[in-house]
Amino acid sequence: MGSRTRAVAIATATFLVAAQGATQAYGQQVRRASDATASATNATPADLSAAVALDTITVTSTKTPEPAIDALSGSTVVTRPQIDRLQPSKVSEILQTIPGVTTQSSQNDPGQSVNIRGLQDFGRVNVLVDGARQEYQISGHNANGTYYLDPEFIGQVDVTRGPVSNIYGSGAIGGVVAFRTKGVEDVLAPDETYGALQKVGVGSNGAEFLNSSAVATRFGDVADFYGQFVYRGLDPYDDGAGDKVPDTGSRLLGGLMKANIRPAEGQQISLSAMQQNYTFANNGTSAAGSRFRDDVTAENYTIGYTFSRPEIQWLDFSAKAYSSATRNKETAVAPDATYQALGVQPGDPLSDRVRTVGFDLNNTARFDTGPVHHALTVGGDSAWDHVRTDDQAGGYVGALTPSGTRRISGAFIQDEARYGGWLRVLGAARYDDYELNGGAYHSEGSRVSPKITVGVTPIRGIELYSTYAEGYRAPSITETLISGAHPFPAFNILPNPTLRPEVAHNVEGGVNVKYDDVFRDGDKVRGKLTVFSNDVSNYIDMETVGAPYLVPFIPGAPVSLCASRPSLCFPITSYQYLNIAKANLTGVEVEGGYDWGQGFFTLSGQHIDAKNETTKGALVTSIPDRLTSTLGLRFLDDRLTVGTRLTLVDKSVVISSATGTVTNTPSGGYALVDLFANYKVNDRVAGDFTVKNLFDRQYRQYLDSEPSAGTVVKASLTVKFASK
Numbered sequence: 001m002g003s004r005t006r007a008v009a010i011a012t013a014t015f016l017v018a019a020q021g022a023t024q025a026y027g028q029q030v031r032r033a034s035d036a037t038a039s040a041t042n043a044t045p046a047d048l049s050a051a052v053a054l055d056t057i058t059v060t061s062t063k064t065p066e067p068a069i070d071a072l073s074g075s076t077v078v079t080r081p082q083i084d085r086l087q088p089s090k091v092s093e094i095l096q097t098i099p100g101v102t103t104q105s106s107q108n109d110p111g112q113s114v115n116i117r118g119l120q121d122f123g124r125v126n127v128l129v130d131g132a133r134q135e136y137q138i139s140g141h142n143a144n145g146t147y148y149l150d151p152e153f154i155g156q157v158d159v160t161r162g163p164v165s166n167i168y169g170s171g172a173i174g175g176v177v178a179f180r181t182k183g184v185e186d187v188l189a190p191d192e193t194y195g196a197l198q199k200v201g202v203g204s205n206g207a208e209f210l211n212s213s214a215v216a217t218r219f220g221d222v223a224d225f226y227g228q229f230v231y232r233g234l235d236p237y238d239d240g241a242g243d244k245v246p247d248t249g250s251r252l253l254g255g256l257m258k259a260n261i262r263p264a265e266g267q268q269i270s271l272s273a274m275q276q277n278y279t280f281a282n283n284g285t286s287a288a289g290s291r292f293r294d295d296v297t298a299e300n301y302t303i304g305y306t307f308s309r310p311e312i313q314w315l316d317f318s319a320k321a322y323s324s325a326t327r328n329k330e331t332a333v334a335p336d337a338t339y340q341a342l343g344v345q346p347g348d349p350l351s352d353r354v355r356t357v358g359f360d361l362n363n364t365a366r367f368d369t370g371p372v373h374h375a376l377t378v379g380g381d382s383a384w385d386h387v388r389t390d391d392q393a394g395g396y397v398g399a400l401t402p403s404g405t406r407r408i409s410g411a412f413i414q415d416e417a418r419y420g421g422w423l424r425v426l427g428a429a430r431y432d433d434y435e436l437n438g439g440a441y442h443s444e445g446s447r448v449s450p451k452i453t454v455g456v457t458p459i460r461g462i463e464l465y466s467t468y469a470e471g472y473r474a475p476s477i478t479e480t481l482i483s484g485a486h487p488f489p490a491f492n493i494l495p496n497p498t499l500r501p502e503v504a505h506n507v508e509g510g511v512n513v514k515y516d517d518v519f520r521d522g523d524k525v526r527g528k529l530t531v532f533s534n535d536v537s538n539y540i541d542m543e544t545v546g547a548p549y550l551v552p553f554i555p556g557a558p559v560s561l562c563a564s565r566p567s568l569c570f571p572i573t574s575y576q577y578l579n580i581a582k583a584n585l586t587g588v589e590v591e592g593g594y595d596w597g598q599g600f601f602t603l604s605g606q607h608i609d610a611k612n613e614t615t616k617g618a619l620v621t622s623i624p625d626r627l628t629s630t631l632g633l634r635f636l637d638d639r640l641t642v643g644t645r646l647t648l649v650d651k652s653v654v655i656s657s658a659t660g661t662v663t664n665t666p667s668g669g670y671a672l673v674d675l676f677a678n679y680k681v682n683d684r685v686a687g688d689f690t691v692k693n694l695f696d697r698q699y700r701q702y703l704d705s706e707p708s709a710g711t712v713v714k715a716s717l718t719v720k721f722a723s724k
Helices: 003-026 080-086 337-341 396-400 477-481
Strands: 074-079 101-104 113-116 125-129 154-161 175-181 194-203 207-219 223-234 250-261 267-282 291-308 316-334 349-369 372-391 404-419 423-438 441-459 462-473 492-494 502-516 524-537 540-552 569-579 582-595 599-612 626-635 640-649 670-680 685-692 712-723
Touching: 074 080, 074 524, 080 154, 080 670, 080 685, 113 125, 113 175, 207 712, 349 396, 372 396, 372 477, 404 477, 423 462, 423 477, 441 477
Parallel strands: 125 175, 492 569
Antiparallel strands: 074 154, 101 113, 154 175, 194 207, 194 712, 207 223, 223 250, 250 267, 267 291, 291 316, 316 349, 349 372, 372 404, 404 423, 423 441, 441 462, 462 502, 502 524, 524 582, 540 569, 582 599, 599 626, 626 640, 640 670, 670 685, 685 712
């Protein structure tokens, strides 16, 4: 057990002992916090701590709204005040604070990916923006599944870890990350009619400039409108050693529009449209190949309808249709020897686009059978992925990110039963069906995945729960249809239309701790501990296949050269996506904290083992142990908040092949210290100040392609204009 692993274990034990001690000492004096009924956006205070954020409503676990602290799952909410405190330039900086979650990113590409409990790529984590699936993927040396979203558009992040959200869309054997974009409530107080929010930010070490302009208006109770424009400029940054990391700059221009129309009591029609355009340049996903200029356009459109009235208990209906598309238009700038040998010239174009259209509808009926209260949710969803590539600059993109279509559909039923205030039983089942087509290949499949959860409250303020859940992920278009040669060395990657879907079998248990007025009036103790073991059968991974063959040492040289000049060649094998017998992911996650009004302390961490049960080695996507703690203090009638965050990350494991060759790029352990301050001049003007990586630590996050930034200083000013 490494030092960071021991730290997580000790912190977990300390947290639970403290919570139980509080229970015993104050058991007759405390009361449970009342259920949250609204978003924490308007719930105070402006620097909302993670302890209080656990009271924020989430729906990613069951589709029925409940505070994250009451969710019988590893669920976490990140609120807008918490995001403002971090002043992130990328979404990865937000997700890094969540236990069991990490990211993989290429610093020379603004695209992000999510890893939950060691699972990522090809939809294993269902990423949603306003309910729309984000399915973009391009083959390369980084994550096989990315999305583009600027943090300034985000109003809230909901994360549920593990395959327990099987009613929330097909494929989510790792979990669900749901982003809610900003809206009227992020600008206007409940009694305000119209207003504007202007934010400007500057920073050092690459964090050049940020502008966010938003307007909002309400037309009584009938309708409301929100509009936002964002510009973000990033320059190449220096790492902790003072070296410039090339191609880490980018430019973003983006806009968001949302409208809600309420034609009758209890009914609402919601529309949203968001477009983002990123421009940047790099030497390919390997950071060492041909140089390209990238122009990425990410679009997200949704239309939804809800109908819910308190007096109609059997009707709580929601329907949503969406279209999301990401397109990357690339232009060759400086072809390397391999591309030049193929006749690629500067200015030659290539492009890839992934478009997903889909819908999601469900209804929750609430009723009683004797002393048991039920929330019965029934629904279905479907999504169609369309991948199209056009490559006039070498042909590699078209071969390694093949065109094709895939449909994934499902229907589900879930009953959440409550009895006597101390017992909850949640049973669910989901039917999944998929069909994939491309070229001469076709595949399909279906399955029913069950879920059962039992939650018990033996002592007021503490709830224990246990879950068994299954999940189902259909093979992606790329995993099935990929067919072509790697640029250099020129090994072949073969298609596999016989791939079987992955099936997750997850056993999970947890403890939720929730107390108010423990040590003083108005304080809050919140905590969640989750232990899990997830066996994934038919896990899909890229493996070597077939006998070795010779390929040239010389970039761009034809393979036929090896027949006459074998001395200029070396042996290599082909690759193919295959079903390995099983992957196993086990671990423990902890998060929580204490808020006493004048300040707050939070703690989160994880220890996770992700193994290939066939080779008995770790999965490349296994994530290191991490422990994060935050201390914040409030002054001047809560107008000023200052604090610090400490992040400890263990070294990553070394993964070797059967011959002893290291097959990953391990990263060393590191410790980071950040500082933050927020000052509210009044209800209209606020300033934020952040110092990240205070001691200029040189480090590289595991799975990332380049070193992370050294010390970064950021400052922002937010001014609000509003009227009643």
